[in-house]
Each structure stands twice: as structure tokens, then as C-alpha cells.
Amino acid sequence: MALPPEADADGKDPAAFRTIREVSELLDVPQHVLRFWETRFPELKPLQRGGNRRYYRPGDVAFASALHKLLHKDGYTVKGVRKLITDHGAGNLVAIANGESVAAKGRGRPAAIAPVTPIASEPAPAPIPLPTAAATSHSLLTELLVLRDRLASALAA
Template identity: 40%
Template sequence: MILRGIASVSEELDLQQYVLRYWETQFSHLRPIRRGRTRYYRQDDVELVAGIRHMLHRQGFTIAGVKQVFKNKGPAFVRSIGRSEAAGDAYLDTCIGGIEEAELSPEQRSALAAALSDPAMCRALAEVAVAQVAHRGDP
């Protein structure tokens, strides 16, 4: 088993070390080996970080959204994203699964599904869905 330090992982994935440490507090599945104050990342950890990074930085997920992916799909799915093995359809399914609680019309759902390849359009439509969910409890 090859173990890598935080500096090596942060350089490879173009992330600051403090980001990796923060993500450890947010994602319970990310647990590098610790010896004293030093963190050592296994290959599975590196793939998990790469998957988290891809979802947050490339696909526009929030931390809560990534946590939902962990809950619904599991860490193996996130690792597969880190290895670039997750197909576009799997990403689409993940996004659609995360917005099912919103009260969207069939036209809005169709537009959202079509817009997933365009992050700016996707974010605008997702904000509409989030606003609808947030206002459900308003009298």
C-alpha cells in the first residue's frame, strides 16, 4: 500500500492543504491515516478527494449536495467519479435525484435535465427549485 502526504495530494489535485483538512471535517468517508500530526492518504482516499473536488469545482455541487451523493450513492460512486469512471448518465441521475423534492413542473424538470451540461443555466434553474422549497413553509 502506497501512502502519500498531504502536500503531494494537494499538489496533484491542485487544492490547498487547508481545503483537504476542511473536507475531512465535512465528509466522514474521508479519513486518511494519521500518525501523530501527519496525514497519509491511501489511493482510495486520493480517488475520494478527486471525486469530491470534481463534484464541487466542476459540476457545481454544494457541500450539502455532495453529502447527499454520499448518502444516496455511497463512497464507491464518489471514488468512481474521482477515477473518471462515472458516466454522464450517472451524473444526470444524481442531479435529478437531488432535486426531486422541489415542486417543479414537467417543463421545468425537462429544462433542468437539458441544462445540466450548462453550469450557468443549471445553477439558475436550481436556484428556482431551492427557492420553491424554501418558501413551502411560508404562509
């Protein structure tokens, strides 16, 4: 029997719900990692039916895929992804993971990170080699380190 053209590799309609096993195989992560993400990211909320079986909607699968890319491939921490969600909204996380430009939450223009010039008394942080992260992730990390140092010095004063 031939699969309909809109069906994916496993023969399911793209709009069909997925079990935790299917999502874990799709993302190549253990099932307990998906359960952990559910505890850290309340935006990832699959349907739970009898026996606590989880059914992931297509939006949940896309969100989990974005989490996987940001956490496992781009080098973000859970706290860093939470900050992205706070700044840009959970609906934009998939676009952020795909490298698309998104508007900051509550702002009308695309979010752009202005270059931060270090204070004259502070040495610039040493560049951190990130073999799997993109150049934009590296510059963002450098800017965050500068801001962290500024905040620490301001709180100490």
C-alpha cells in the same frame, strides 16, 4: 534506474500511501483545503501517524479527487456533495464525479432524475448560466430549484 511500468510519474507504486503534500500537489489545491474537506466529509479519513502526519490511501486519493472535481470544476457546494453521498453512498462518489451511472442507495436500478414539471401556478425558474458545469448539472440544479420552491410554498401553507 528505470521505473517499473506500474509506477506513476513520481516513481511511486499506485497502491502506495501519499502524504498530504503529495495529494495537494496532485490535485493542485492547498493543504488546508484537504484538511477542511476532512472536517466536512468524514468519509475522507487518511491514516494519521506520529505528529499527526496524514497518509492518504489510494481510495482516499480517489475520493479527494472526486471531491475536487465536484466542488471546483462542476460547481457543487459542500452541502450538495453531502446530499450526493447521502443519496448514493460515499463509495459511488468517484463514479458520480466521472459521470458514470450509479444505483441510488437502497435501490436496484440506476439513479435517473425524472423531469419535474412545474406546478401551473409557479413560474419555471429562469435558467442559470453555468459556464463550467455540464448540461446534466444544469438540469439537476433547475430541478432542485423547482423542488425548493415547492417545498417553501408547502411549508408556508
